[in-house]
Amino acid sequence: NITETCDPENDLQLVTKVQVAPNNIDDTKLLAEALPELKERTDLDTLYTDGGYGSPEMDEALAEEQVEQIQTAIRGRKPSSEKLHLSEFEIKQTEEGKPTQITCPQGQNVKVQSSSRKKSFVAHFDEERCRTCPYSSVCPAKPGKRDPRRHLRFTQAQANVAQRRRRSQIHLKEGRNLRAAVEATVRQVKHPFPAGKLPVRGQFRVTCMVIGSAAMSNIRRIQRYRAMKAAQNNEKRTEMKGKGTQAHPFLPSFLNVVHYFLDTFPFDNRLFIF
Incomplete structure (x- = not known):
């Protein structure tokens, strides 16, 4: 499981949590275990997941940590459209x-x-x-x-399932899917390994390699972010420098008047700064 930031207002999104477990471990159990530490480190208030992360255990963890969950789908049978749900x-x-x-x-x-x-x-x-x-x-x-x-x-x-379904429906009507980007992140973390398969076995070794790959992904993102900011700052400095070299047409005439005034009338113990 990979968790990353997804605030649209952030120019930089980072992987914040990596979890490795056998296939027979439920995803909701992993996320419920990770939620307290994620809340403490990132102060998150909204969590976007797919349909596999809904359960009574997850609802209890979300209520305890005061985090709202928005799922892209809900597990189970879809309610009939002919009746109110x-x-x-x-x-x-x-x-x-x-x-x-x-x-x-x-x-x-x-x-x-x-x-x-x-x-x-x-x-x-x-x-x-x-x-x-x-x-x-x-x-x-x-x-x-x-x-x-x-x-x-x-x-x-x-009530918990109904509220999760309601939030999911509202999110879909808004026409955005903030969770979709994490799929690309998963591919990015797996990309360095041939055919997406790790060359080691054992949970400890696999965990070390996946965390290392996620860390490198974060480093590349930070490097691109800093390069982008440096380019933006250079553009601003160039614009400011260009504006500074363009003298206002009134300025030379004004300075000539000031110089004439200073040369014509003597002043004692006075300081003029221009």
Whole structure:
């Protein structure tokens, strides 16, 4: 696994974490283990991943470190387009990830309460507003037998998945994929090795070679960045020098007047600096 910075405002993006593990280790486990140290070193607030990095364990780690995850896809079955899904509701959560409020696609905002057994959450929507809603027939909130209000029940895990899916959909609608660049970085790290295969075996040796290759990738990026900045500074100095040698047409006449004034009228103990 390779982690790198991807802020569009940064002129320099660097590899910040390299992890090597057997193929039978889940990606989410690796990222959950790396997250506290990444947060401490880089102070990241948003993490972009593919669909393989979503799990309850990952959700707990993200909530603990106060990091938002945006996935390019979500693992599992895609919700039916003929019905409303929980991801189309906006769920407000505490820093620990506990749902506190929920807003339906039509803007009805209600509080979220713990169920009687405290194993799930429930939100009660006003039946009168729901009755006239265009999504009434496909909404997951259903009226109760005794309580006329519409009830929407969900677990903590369902809320987390729904929020991840919602963030993913919003990100896709924005038309950008900040995670895509890391694929090129992976190829860049593998490029020095014939056919992308390391000439050593064993996790320790493989880890050393991959970290070394990633470090060289960072060095090349820093070198290109410094060369770019040096070229920009040279251009600025050339422009400033060119502007400095171009005298204003009024300046010679002004200096002649000053010299005449100084030669004509004597001054004692006075200093003029031009």
